[in-house]
Amino acid sequence: MIRILGIDPGFERLGIAVLEKTEGNKKEKVVFSECFKTSAKLEFSERLKLIGNEVRKIIKEYKPEVLAIETLFLNTNQKTVMRVAEARGVVVYEGARAGLRIFEASPLQVKVATTGYGRASKEQVIKMVNILVDNPVRDREGSKHISSSNGIDDELDAIAIALTAFAHSRS
Amino acid sequence: MIRILGIDPGFERLGIAVLEKTEGNKKEKVVFSECFKTSAKLEFSERLKLIGNEVRKIIKEYKPEVLAIETLFLNTNQKTVMRVAEARGVVVYEGARAGLRIFEASPLQVKVATTGYGRASKEQVIKMVNILVDNPVRDREGSKHISSSNGIDDELDAIAIALTAFAHSRS
Numbered sequence: 587m588i589r590i591l592g593i594d595p596g597f598e599r600l601g602i603a604v605l606e607k608t609e610g611n612k613k614e615k616v617v618f619s620e621c622f623k624t625s626a627k628l629e630f631s632e633r634l635k636l637i638g639n640e641v642r643k644i645i646k647e648y649k650p651e652v653l654a655i656e657t658l659f660l661n662t663n664q665k666t667v668m669r670v671a672e673a674r675g676v677v678v679y680e681g682a683r684a685g686l687r688i689f690e691a692s693p694l695q696v697k698v699a700t701t702g703y704g705r706a707s708k709e710q711v712i713k714m715v716n717i718l719v720d721n722p723v724r725d726r727e728g729s730k731h732i733s734s735s736n737g738i739d740d741e742l743d744a745i746a747i748a749l750t751a752f753a754h755s756r757s
Numbered sequence: 758m759i760r761i762l763g764i765d766p767g768f769e770r771l772g773i774a775v776l777e778k779t780e781g782n783k784k785e786k787v788v789f790s791e792c793f794k795t796s797a798k799l800e801f802s803e804r805l806k807l808i809g810n811e812v813r814k815i816i817k818e819y820k821p822e823v824l825a826i827e828t829l830f831l832n833t834n835q836k837t838v839m840r841v842a843e844a845r846g847v848v849v850y851e852g853a854r855a856g857l858r859i860f861e862a863s864p865l866q867v868k869v870a871t872t873g874y875g876r877a878s879k880e881q882v883i884k885m886v887n888i889l890v891d892n893p894v895r896d897r898e899g900s901k902h903i904s905s906s907n908g909i910d911d912e913l914d915a916i917a918i919a920l921t922a923f924a925h926s927r928s
Contacts, residue, residue: 631853638850660835668829668842675843676850679809682802 588755589617591650591686592748593641594740595658595674597633599623600640601740604648605719605748614752615720616745618648621737630669634676641680653681654689654751656696656743689751696743699750712739715746759926760788762821762857763919764812765911766829766845768804770794771811772911775819776890776919785923786891787916789819792908801840805847812851824852825860825922827867827914860922867914870921883910886917 587608594601603619622640624633658674660667681688691699697706700714758779765772774790793811795804829845831838852859862870868877871885 629853629859631849631859634846634850635853638854658839660831660839664831668831668838671839671842672846672849675805675846678802678843679805679847679850682800682806683809688800688802 588652588752589648589650590652590654590689590748590751591645591648591681592744592746592751593653593655593677594743594747595655595670595677596740597624597630597637597669597673598626599737599740600637600673600677601737601742601744602640602644603741603744603748604644604650605745605752607752611720613718613720614749617721618644619741619745621740623737630672634673637673638676638680641677642684645680645684645686650686652689652751652755653678653686654691654747655681656747657690657692659693689754691747691750691754696746696750699753700746708739711746712742715742715749718749719745759823759923760819760821761823761825761860761919761922762816762819762852763915763917763922764824764826764848765914765918766826766841766848767911768795768801768808768840768844769797770908770911771808771844771848772908772913772915773811773815774912774915774919775815775821776916776923778923782891784889784891785920788892789815790912790916792911794908801843805844808844809847809851812848813855816851816855816857821857823860823922823926824849824857825862825918826852827918828861828863830864860925862918862921862925867917867921870924871917879910882917883913886913886920889920890916 589606592603600622604617605614606617607614624636694704698704701710760777763774771793775788776785777788778785795807869875872881
């Protein structure tokens, strides 16, 4: 059995997922996922603290071997991406402190690993993620409709990066 | 007596300084400074771990009330600045965990606070830092010449941001 913690980095919304693969089971199973939010009313340093505490708590509880996290690319909102990078640093730091192996992949690599196609749309990735894993987010939410509100997107992104790490561990 | 931890964020070289101001003493005194380096041979996550551990150790030893750290701006090397942002996140995180107040200032604000002039050169900032503080880096190095090699620049930048925090606490 191997467990991988997938993180979609952010400071407003942090996608977190723990996936597990057991022998004899074809599919990876989502044992935990959430979109962890921090309030914009808080100081940024306080938000970093909450993020690090949450990641540490989940590592302690689920004991994953690997932290899978997307690499960042610069988008148009430079201020935001710098803040996301700071949050990402905190997540990787807590992973390294707990002795996890760190797996990094670009958004392109995640698309290829989940859909086989580097120019896949977000919808295609979400669809494949739901097919590839047991117990995906939509089942637990009691709905077949993936909503981009309330952070389900972030959870699915976290599942997708963890799946990418599983795919790489096979090859 | 108040102590401020100044940090010049980086992952290759992290400038660290602890400044102290006691009543009756006009000048701030540098009680500790160093340029903390991490090897490029290490995994990035390992470097973040070393950086966080070092900051935590220094906070524990010198017990500053404030963490003063520069805000980042995007330069031409986007990959580097993202890595610096991740390291910065780890530093702020350790500061927040230890209950320090976080003081942020831009490079421009640091120049104004140390030289009174927003377009001051690096040399002018260094010169003023050496005048403004007791026990600056050059004294301890046994030389009047500030070298930009071996990390003295980073230490001076850390002293400068701490001085900026002191200046703001007065006003």
